[in-house]
Amino acid sequence: MNDDTLTVGVLLFEGAEELDVAGPWEVLGFWAGHIASSPVRVLTLGPRAGVVRCATGLGLVADHDLTTAPQLDLLVHPGWLTRTGIQHEPHGA
Numbered sequence: 001m002n003d004d005t006l007t008v009g010v011l012l013f014e015g016a017e018e019l020d021v022a023g024p025w026e027v028l029g030f031w032a033g034h035i036a037s038s039p040v041r042v043l044t045l046g047p048r049a050g051v052v053r054c055a056t057g058l059g060l061v062a063d064h065d066l067t068t069a070p071q072l073d074l075l076v077h078p079g080w081l082t083r084t085g086i087q088h089e090p091h092g093a
Helices: 018-034
Strands: 006-011 040-046 050-053 059-062 074-076
Touching (some): 018 040
Parallel strands (some): 006 040, 006 074
Antiparallel strands (some): 050 059
């Protein structure tokens, strides 16, 4: 991996909305492969490496768990209000 590689992690967690994960993944993957002027690495991470079940049961694979993931330059946290009842307050609220 080059020193100038931008590493982007997409967080997976139980109950995440599938489209909230897949949408950013598609955009980032296209950007990394076709537009970015420097190397970009897009990966997934979750509470554990391996399959994580999303809101409607789709299993997505986390490349790394939270403790073994490489250092990220950007973390994408999918969703705002999830079916698991986790709600995040707007920044500054």
